Amino acid sequence: MKREREAAIVSRANGLAAEIRWLLGLSLSAILLFPESSAPADVSQGAQIAATCASCHDPTGGGQGIPPIAALDEQTIVKAMLAFRASESPSLVMHAVALSLGDDELAATARYLADRANAGRQP
Numbered sequence: 001m002k003r004e005r006e007a008a009i010v011s012r013a014n015g016l017a018a019e020i021r022w023l024l025g026l027s028l029s030a031i032l033l034f035p036e037s038s039a040p041a042d043v044s045q046g047a048q049i050a051a052t053c054a055s056c057h058d059p060t061g062g063g064q065g066i067p068p069i070a071a072l073d074e075q076t077i078v079k080a081m082l083a084f085r086a087s088e089s090p091s092l093v094m095h096a097v098a099l100s101l102g103d104d105e106l107a108a109t110a111r112y113l114a115d116r117a118n119a120g121r122q123p
């Protein structure tokens, strides 16, 4: 039975290693995504929030079923977000996302995304 115990320990260790790699990856991306910077507060705030949008909205403008927001202008984003905030229709998810952002955060995020689109980079 020693072999089975060893196998169990090894597989547990592998699981732990995977968890640690995941955690390290997470903190590394936190450092990469949210660096301390001398940028104006609302720009870095917009960048931080926009990073959370990227988990669903493909930053390269593609996306499977989720509309891209990479090329939208500031007003379009703000208007869409206010509509999402006001109603669960058509999207419960975006309703929740929009509710989670205050007016300032929303404005900073829209400005950040639109600036990136204008600069020809991918948000």
Ligand code: HEC
Residues within 6 Å of the ligand: 049, 050, 052, 053, 054, 055, 056, 057, 066, 067, 068, 069, 072, 076, 077, 080, 081, 090, 091, 093, 094, 097, 109
């Ligand atoms: C959990 C996934 C998810 C996250 C996170 C998310 N979105 Fe969305 N978003 C969606 C989905 C799904 C839709 C499509 C809703 C619909 O019209 O049915 C959408 C639609 C939109 C639209 C409308 C686009 C269009 O052309 O119709 C905008 C603008 C938008 N999201 C902005 C954002 C912003 C800004 C953030 C970050 C603060 C964000 N989203 C975060 C899933 C997400």
